[in-house]
Amino acid sequence: xxxxxxxxxxxxxxxxxxxxxxxxxxxxxxxxxxxxxxxxxxxxxxxxxxxxxxxxxxxxxxxxxxxxxxxxxxxxxxxxxxxxxxxxxxxxxxxxxxxxxxxxxxxxxxxxxxxxxxxxxxxxxxxxxxxx
Numbered sequence: 245x246x247x248x249x250x251x252x253x254x255x256x257x258x259x260x261x262x263x264x265x266x267x268x269x270x271x272x273x274x275x276x277x278x279x280x281x282x283x284x285x286x287x288x289x290x291x292x293x294x295x296x297x298x299x300x301x302x303x304x305x306x307x308x309x310x311x312x313x314x315x316x317x318x319x320x321x322x323x324x325x326x327x328x329x330x331x332x333x334x335x336x337x338x339x340x341x342x343x344x345x346x347x348x349x350x351x352x353x354x355x356x357x358x359x360x361x362x363x364x365x366x367x368x369x370x371x372x373x374x375x376x
Contacts, residue, residue: 279347
């Protein structure tokens, strides 16, 4: 496959990921995603696919553009590091909950938070313990 075709395919796939994420979040915001037990499997599957896809694109962009610039890298790591206690404290103080109208957002945000933490730990482990 030639370079131009690869670039076009990358852009197209990135567009699909972002469009899918926006569609999912807009539908969740307007409570168009059912949380009844029968629909929950579909919503959970779609939500996981959306989170994984968005996270993968974000991580690829981070590695390609951000990780090489110390100030930006620090800023991203700071945002991720602050997001973790923010998410947990909001849950602890009942500002977010697993009610049917919030569950999709809480699940989405929680997954992004956990994956970000896991990869921060992995990258630190890989970098400082000699896996490079």
